[in-house]
Amino acid sequence: MSWRSSAKNKKFWWALYGIEAALGLYTQYFLALILPAHFAYICIKLGGNRTAIKNIFKDKNVWLAAGTCFLLFLPWLPVMISQTSRVSDGFWIPEVTKFTIPTTLSMFLTLRRQNCPLFWVATAANYNRNFTPTLAKKHPKYQAAIWILTIWLLLPMIIVYILSQARPVYLDRYFTYSAPAVYTP
Incomplete structure (x- = not known):
């Protein structure tokens, strides 16, 4: 079994992705808009059909990455809301x-x-x-x-x-x- 295919290493890389996504959001809120591109990439790699989308949402590693990102960004969420609400028409x-x-x-x-x-x-x-x-x-x-x-x-x-x-x-x-x-x- 190669180091790339072990379940433990996959969890590490997905958690690292979640950390990097959170750090990116701290840097620029619009970075969240690249996440749909990553979702599309995974979907295409898995066949680009409805089954692929279902499999993505069933994947625990995807939820690990999303949860890690959310939990790390959560403390800054009130600040982000305050900043974005100050921009007026x-x-x-x-x-x-x-x-x-x-x-x-x-x-x-x-x-x-x-x-x-x-x-x-x-x-x-x-x-x-x-x-x-x-x-x-x-x-x-x-x-x-x-x-x-x-x-x-x-x-x-x-x-x-x-x-x-x-x-x-x-x-x-x-x-x-x-x-x-x-x-x-």
């Missing part, structure tokens, strides 16, 4: 537009804040829509890794974009944890 964060996400992606690529013309938005959307599934089919061994990079990059931005329809909370710098997904080969 009309605060310094601008409203989102159809160019918000493309501008963030452009900033990741060019390291400059510039508005993207609609042509580039359409080109990037079409490229990603075709590129990720094609690449995943071409390299089935790396399918989950290819999908997690796309989800890691886009899902947090999409979630915050949708939330920003009610109250602006989208700010480019809040997504620095997603930027490495652009540069990973």
Whole structure:
């Protein structure tokens, strides 16, 4: 039995994941938005179907990680609630537009804040829509890794974009944890 497959070591790694997730939340609340990308990765690795999702929720190690993260972050929860409730409408964060996400992606690529013309938005959307599934089919061994990079990059931005329809909370710098997904080969 290899050291990687022992149940005791799996518990250790899942608990460590929970600790790291909690530390990440202490650093940046929006880091919680990368957790759905990790969930999607596990789901894809297990087959990407309804049974895979059920198996994830039955896995005690997943609950160990979630519980560890929750318990470690729990003391800070009142502070987080206080901080987030102080941000009011009309605060310094601008409203989102159809160019918000493309501008963030452009900033990741060019390291400059510039508005993207609609042509580039359409080109990037079409490229990603075709590129990720094609690449995943071409390299089935790396399918989950290819999908997690796309989800890691886009899902947090999409979630915050949708939330920003009610109250602006989208700010480019809040997504620095997603930027490495652009540069990973």
